[in-house]
Amino acid sequence: MTSWLYALTLNAARDLARRSRREAAKAEAYGVLIRAELHAADDRNEALWAAIRQLPDKQREAVLLVYSEGLSHSAAAKMMACAEATISWHIHEAKKRLRRAMRSLEEV
Numbered sequence: 001m002t003s004w005l006y007a008l009t010l011n012a013a014r015d016l017a018r019r020s021r022r023e024a025a026k027a028e029a030y031g032v033l034i035r036a037e038l039h040a041a042d043d044r045n046e047a048l049w050a051a052i053r054q055l056p057d058k059q060r061e062a063v064l065l066v067y068s069e070g071l072s073h074s075a076a077a078k079m080m081a082c083a084e085a086t087i088s089w090h091i092h093e094a095k096k097r098l099r100r101a102m103r104s105l106e107e108v
Contacts, residue, residue: 044102047101047102047105048098048102051097051098051101051102052064052094052098054101055094055097055098058080058090059090059091059093059094059097060094061080061090062076062080062087062090062091062094063090063091063094063098065079065080065087066087066091073087073088073091074087
């Protein structure tokens, strides 16, 4: 009876050790994946800011006022001394340029 109990205990300990190694390997792989995703996100953010810096002045100002400062189109229009429709147009044109710039980076 004791050899049966000993074999059962030994097998349970081995199973636990194997499971622990697998879980540790998964955790390590997941950690590497998360670090890679964070690095990729940082690269995308930097590329986006570089593309924003390349926008024409009025488009860049409109994008920064609306998206960075959180102003409405009407408030941004008052700040830039133009019509609200003009701000909407600048935002629209800026989005098109930024989409193209980001697509071209993804293709590389």
